[in-house]
Amino acid sequence: LPALLRWLLMVSVLAGPGYAYAADSDTMCTTTGGSGTVTLNVPPSVSFAPETAPGPGTVLYTSPPYTIDYQCQYGGFTRPGTALRVAFARLGDLKPLTDALDKAGLKLEIHLSDSSGGGEAVFDHFTGSPDYVGIGSDYISTGNGTQHTGNRTLTIRLKLTVNRKITSGFYVVPPLSSFRLYAHLNKVGSAIQINTTATRIQYVPNCFVQAGLSTNKVDFGSVLTSDIDSSFSLPRTFSIRASADSDPACGKNQLTGPYEGVGSYYLQLPLKVAFLINSGGTPSSDNKAIILKNENNENNGLQLKISDPAGNLVTFNNESASLPEASPANKLGEFHDGIFTVNKQYTATLLPTGKPVKTGKYRTQVTVKVSYY
Numbered sequence: 001l002p003a004l005l006r007w008l009l010m011v012s013v014l015a016g017p018g019y020a021y022a023a024d025s026d027t028m029c030t031t032t033g034g035s036g037t038v039t040l041n042v043p044p045s046v047s048f049a050p051e052t053a054p055g056p057g058t059v060l061y062t063s064p065p066y067t068i069d070y071q072c073q074y075g076g077f078t079r080p081g082t083a084l085r086v087a088f089a090r091l092g093d094l095k096p097l098t099d100a101l102d103k104a105g106l107k108l109e110i111h112l113s114d115s116s117g118g119g120e121a122v123f124d125h126f127t128g129s130p131d132y133v134g135i136g137s138d139y140i141s142t143g144n145g146t147q148h149t150g151n152r153t154l155t156i157r158l159k160l161t162v163n164r165k166i167t168s169g170f171y172v173v174p175p176l177s178s179f180r181l182y183a184h185l186n187k188v189g190s191a192i193q194i195n196t197t198a199t200r201i202q203y204v205p206n207c208f209v210q211a212g213l214s215t216n217k218v219d220f221g222s223v224l225t226s227d228i229d230s231s232f233s234l235p236r237t238f239s240i241r242a243s244a245d246s247d248p249a250c251g252k253n254q255l256t257g258p259y260e261g262v263g264s265y266y267l268q269l270p271l272k273v274a275f276l277i278n279s280g281g282t283p284s285s286d287n288k289a290i291i292l293k294n295e296n297n298e299n300n301g302l303q304l305k306i307s308d309p310a311g312n313l314v315t316f317n318n319e320s321a322s323l324p325e326a327s328p329a330n331k332l333g334e335f336h337d338g339i340f341t342v343n344k345q346y347t348a349t350l351l352p353t354g355k356p357v358k359t360g361k362y363r364t365q366v367t368v369k370v371s372y373y
Contacts, residue, residue, distance in 0.1 A: 026073065027190070029071070032151060035192075038192060038195070042199045046061055047203075049203075054162055056163055056165070062160075066155070068192070070151075071152065080142060082141040087135070087187055088132060090125070094127065095127070098126050101171075104201045105162060106201065110123040111158075114152055114153070132187060167254075168251035169203055170200050170202040170204075170254070170267050171200070200265060202255075209372055234350040240332060240346065243342075269335040271342060271370055273331075273332045274318060275314050277366055280362065287315050294358055294362050299358075309344075314330055
């Protein structure tokens with residue numbers, strides 16, 4: 001057949017009954033807001049005590065959920081009833097990621113669930129093939145024009161599993177720009193670029209953080225009952241310090257130097273302080289004060305509050321993981337950028353409760369406990 005006739009026959013086949021065609025430029029995924037890029041801000045550090053870390057095969061960490069609102073459209077050839085599936089894919093081999101995970105003794109899985117259904121997909125192919133996984137329910141072609149997913153929400157969770165026994169040290173998963181969301185498993189057209197920030201996986205022995213007080217006794221001296229009215233306030237300052245233990249057995253050699261990889265990173269270890277009442281008083285209803293008792297174990301009409309330089313009150317009798325977020329005054333500071341000392345001043349203030357003041361000695365004992373989170 002002449003060349004022109006062969007070309008016309010090809011067109012009639014491709015555009016015949018039951019088929020539709022649109023240019024690859026019509027194949028794309030975008031966020032609901034129209035952006036082509038999403039950055040997942042993962043925690044800058046995730047810390048564990050090797051003494052209590054679980055054994056191989058156990059899940060060590062599951063991230064909070066990250067969500068992406070998106071929509072895709074496919075403009076390639078489709079037959080009516082063709083099932084199309086959105087693809088979550090990597091770009092190239094992620095050797096920096098696999099190196100960091102191997103050194104840390106961990107395996108990473110990316111768990112993907114979509115609002116359209118289709119069950120949960122797990123991506124763990126960071127090298128080799130395949131380099132993608134299908135997500136969500138299929139969207140079915142009508143065979144006419146461009147096909148659309150409609151608005152969807154992708155939920156991403158990162159899961160770290162222990163591969164081998166954990167020892168002291170910290171490891172860096174570098175920032176990644178290596179995942180994309182495509183309209184179909186053939187990975188054509190424009191896609192949503194999914195980036196992640198750097199994070200540190202830190203195995204820090206409990207003995208690594210050493211803490212101390214500027215004084216073991218906050219002395220208010222004698223207080224005259226005649227001086228105590230609604231405006232009475234008697235402050236005393238003290239400070240809490242924390243530093244890295246110098247004993248190599250506590251991880252000094254593995255934790256205080258830089259991690260060299262894609263750039264230099266140092267341990268980033270946020271610290272919290274708990275104030276635990278041992279004797280001489282009971283916590284107020286909101287745990288923001290100690291209701292003091294006299295030597296006869298009676299409420300003596302006074303209370304003790306502790307505040308940070310910003311005026312935030314500490315919370316007593318709380319060691320929970322959420323404490324630093326719920327109570328900023330219980331944030332002590334952090335080790336970062338090669339700096340392994342923290343010193344924070346607090347003010348203990350004696351105040352009236354509004355109840356009658358009773359004479360006699362008063363004394364309260366509080367344990368100050370510093371730990372990382």
